[in-house]
Amino acid sequence: xxxxxxxxxxxxxxxxxxxLQLSATQALDLNHPETPEATCVxxxxxxxxxxxxxxxxxxxxxxIIGCHPxxxxxNFFWAKAARTLHLEVMKNGTLVTIELTATAKCLxxxxxxxxxxxxxxxxxxxxxxxxxxxxxxxxxxxxxxPDAFNDRLSQPKFDKRLAKLIEPLGQHLSAVYFDVDxxxxxxxxxxxxxxxxxxxxxxxxxxxxxxADAVESLEHSIEELFAGRYYDSxxxxxxxxxxxxxxxxxxDDLTVSKARSLTQWRLEYMTLKADDEQSSALS
Numbered sequence: 001x002x003x004x005x006x007x008x009x010x011x012x013x014x015x016x017x018x019x020l021q022l023s024a025t026q027a028l029d030l031n032h033p034e035t036p037e038a039t040c041v042x043x044x045x046x047x048x049x050x051x052x053x054x055x056x057x058x059x060x061x062x063x064i065i066g067c068h069p070x071x072x073x074x075n076f077f078w079a080k081a082a083r084t085l086h087l088e089v090m091k092n093g094t095l096v097t098i099e100l101t102a103t104a105k106c107l108x109x110x111x112x113x114x115x116x117x118x119x120x121x122x123x124x125x126x127x128x129x130x131x132x133x134x135x136x137x138x139x140x141x142x143x144x145x146p147d148a149f150n151d152r153l154s155q156p157k158f159d160k161r162l163a164k165l166i167e168p169l170g171q172h173l174s175a176v177y178f179d180v181d182x183x184x185x186x187x188x189x190x191x192x193x194x195x196x197x198x199x200x201x202x203x204x205x206x207x208x209x210x211x212a213d214a215v216e217s218l219e220h221s222i223e224e225l226f227a228g229r230y231y232d233s234x235x236x237x238x239x240x241x242x243x244x245x246x247x248x249x250x251x252d253d254l255t256v257s258k259a260r261s262l263t264q265w266r267l268e269y270m271t272l273k274a275d276d277e278q279s280s281a282l283s
Contacts, residue, residue: 008110010053014061017129018043018118019089019098027116028108032067040066040098043118044105044136060107069099074170075163079135082266087132090123100132102139138266145180145263149194152240158229165225169218172211174251175201178265193230193242198222199262200248208250215248222246 020041025031032039043050045062052058069086076086076099085100124132145153153159166176179197188194200222202215226243 008053008055008114010051012050012053012110012114013117014043014050014113015118016043016045016047016050017124017132019122020063021116021119024113024116028112030063030065030106030108032065032104035067035070038067038069040068042066042098042100042132044132055110058110060109061113062105063108064100064102065104065106066098066100069097072097072171074167074173077131077171078174079131079138080170080173080175080264080266082135082138085132085135087124087128087135089128090125092121100135145178145265146185146188146194148188149180149241152194162222162225165221166218169214172205172214173200173202175199175262176265177201177262179263183263193238193240195242195244196226197244198246198265200246201251201254202248203251212248212250219246219248 020028020030020043022039025039025041030039030041041063043061043063045060049058050061072086073084075081076084077088079085083102087098087100088095089098090096150159153162166173177199179199181195186194200215200218202211205211223243223246226241226246230238230241230243232239
């Protein structure tokens with residue numbers, strides 16, 4: 001629908017997380033390249049940037065050309081993956097999922113978007129908006145692990161097996177944290193095992209006991225997976241990676257100070273510089 005006001009003002013109806021109507025995506029040629037029929041374009045610019053009506057300073061609105069995925073993936077919820085996000089929103093009173101990819105960002109001139117109003121059939125809860133904002137920040141602010149640790153974790157595709165194990169419960173986990181060697185970058189070229197602690201963080205939801213039981217079951221499955229790959233029962237030693245602990249913790253019990261010191265594990269790895277250290281909060 002075309003807005004009655006075709007110029008950009010500080011009173012713009014657009015806000016971060018708002019979604020474009022079909023008429024706008026078609027007029028602005030913002031169709032999803034793989035599933036154009038399922039296109040869903042989300043505004044990602046900050047509210048302050050949207051309110052700026054000086055087009056010489058802030059001429060554009062950043063959006064992501066997303067879609068409604070054919071199948072959801074638990075590992076893409078709660079901003080656990082830096083490149084892809086599955087975000088739950090309401091559409092006409094029904095819960096639906098939007099898939100966003102970080103590389104699908106583009107800029108739309110404000111003077112063109114001013115002709116349209118947001119799609120009122122969609123609404124984001126405060127929690128979903130927080131997830132979106134966290135995910136937008138992740139790409140520029142995510143920790144990484146030593147190359148040698150990543151190599152050991154990925155052989156033979158063990159990291160993918162771990163992600164597959166987590167996936168069914170991934171929609172209920174807000175984060176998976178790794179503490180490698182207490183946050184120190186140690187020289188493991190002698191083949192000695194990296195020491196690993198894992199924390200599975202979950203929102204309690206409407207049925208905290210049920211969620212806690214499910215995550216606790218996942219703990220045991222992860223312990224068995226690591227033992228099966230890295231533990232040599234014949235010599236009673238860990239080879240490559242030693243899993244010291246795997247524990248679950250509710251968001252209600254995770255303090256802000258501890259959360260800030262944890263290092264989140266994601267499938268997209270980056271290389272740590274030699275003088276970088278990871279924060280440690282698990283022991």
